[in-house]
Amino acid sequence: MMGSERSRMLYERAHGLMPGGVSSPVRASEPFPLFIKGGKGATLFDVDGNRYSDYCLAYGPLILGHAHPRVVEALRKQAGEGTLYGAPTELEVEMASLISSLYPSMPMMRFVSSGTEATMHALRLARGFTGRSKIIKIEGAFHGAHDSVLVKAGSGAATHGTPDSLGVPEEVARNTLLAPYNDLDAVERLMREQGGQIAALIVEPVLGNIGPVLPREGYLQGLRELTSRHDLLLIFDEVITGFRLAMGGAQEYYGVRPDITVLGKIAGGGLPIGIFGASEEIMSWVSPLGKVYQAGTFNGNPMSMTAGLETLRELREKGHEGLFHNGERMRKGLQNVLDDLGLGYKVQGIGPMYQLFLGREEVWDRAGAMRSDATLFKRLYQGLLHEGVYIPPSQFETCFLSTAHSQADIDRALGSYEKVLRGLRP
Ligand SMILES: Cc1ncc(COP(=O)(O)O)c(C=O)c1O
Structure with a gap:
């Protein structure tokens, strides 16, 4: 990551102009959100010149990736x-x-x-x-x-x-x-x-x-x-x-x-x-x-x-086969990472939707989701950002894949998850 000076400066202006400096609360994150300049395919670019592999995809609409x-x-x-x-x-x-x-x-x-x-x-x-x-x-x-x-x-x-x-x-x-x-x-x-x-x-x-x-x-x-x-x-x-x-x-x-x-x-x-x-x-x-x-x-x-x-x-x-295949690759890969590290967390999802729940049990309802460690998740989020992987900044959101994500993108993201999870302890 090349730093985030411009994002920080924009946030300083924004928070006096819009509640929390954002137009929708889900976009807020500590210490400040990254300000985005553009997107192409599976990649997002911020105002400081950083690139991210995007697994937020504007909270879901961009199934074909950015600027198809x-x-x-x-x-x-x-x-x-x-x-x-x-x-x-x-x-x-x-x-x-x-x-x-x-x-x-x-x-x-x-x-x-x-x-x-x-x-x-x-x-x-x-x-x-x-x-x-x-x-x-x-x-x-x-x-x-x-x-x-x-x-x-x-x-x-x-x-x-x-x-x-x-x-x-x-x-x-x-x-x-x-x-x-x-x-x-x-x-x-x-x-x-x-x-x-x-x-x-x-x-x-x-x-x-x-x-x-x-x-x-x-x-x-x-x-x-x-x-x-x-x-x-x-x-x-x-x-x-x-x-x-x-x-x-x-x-x-x-x-x-x-x-x-x-x-x-x-x-x-x-x-x-x-x-x-x-x-x-x-x-x-x-x-x-x-x-x-x-x-x-x-x-x-x-x-x-x-x-x-x-x-x-x-x-x-295009069909949904590739999306489902890549979703499975991400979920299985992530579960393998967790197993190898001896972490008992759960990966859940379906098709091109996934999330890593930082809890011990499978989640079947809201109460189950709430038992996850949302504070630890914020550190996971920050760590992934540092590695160039952009996910929604909350445990209680879903990560998405698009048709623009290649298997290589997913494998790279898995490498990033592994690196960050290795250093993450509650
Ligand atoms: C299931 C569901 N319904 C409704 C909405 C609201 O849609 P919008 O944000 O376009 O108002 C959302 C937004 O995330 C959603 O996920």
């Missing part, structure tokens, strides 16, 4: 023809048609500008459609930063809902019921007791926001069965898993069809996007057809549609 030529060229062309019209375009029709062919659960959809917006509107739609107010949210799942879903576990939270953020009215939090991930009994209990008041259950099919946590055999099928039996809607938030586990997302991979699907990240090819979709029966409740209101200046904008379309087409042509 096909995406860049299409964006250049589109920018020359205008970036926003506030009117329908053929691009939206192409995009909706491609997505509905990949996700049979969502023949109809609405494009919005972020995953946060998409889950917010999906929940409003579920409430409008069912005429009920409560929702079930799974502990440790993240669905964006809006009131209904900024609720997590804590003492008493399972019964009343405890705001995770100041500013969330208690009246709102009370409508968010919580259940641990991978616990069908907890979900069934809530449904038996309050079923008639619950509009929907929302879940990330694979948790991605406390590190990757996989569903136990039969869990997602169980959620499908319980939501159907108790007559409430099942919402899959596939903002992370969509297009990543398969072109048709976790619902294709695990063979479980939700009532409402939320997509984002990869779908925008590096530009802002969120999508929610469902059957025609449900989507016809959305304005202007129905009385569930949703609108947005940037909805379906031609730049996001262009980057998304080219990304999805490229990914479909």
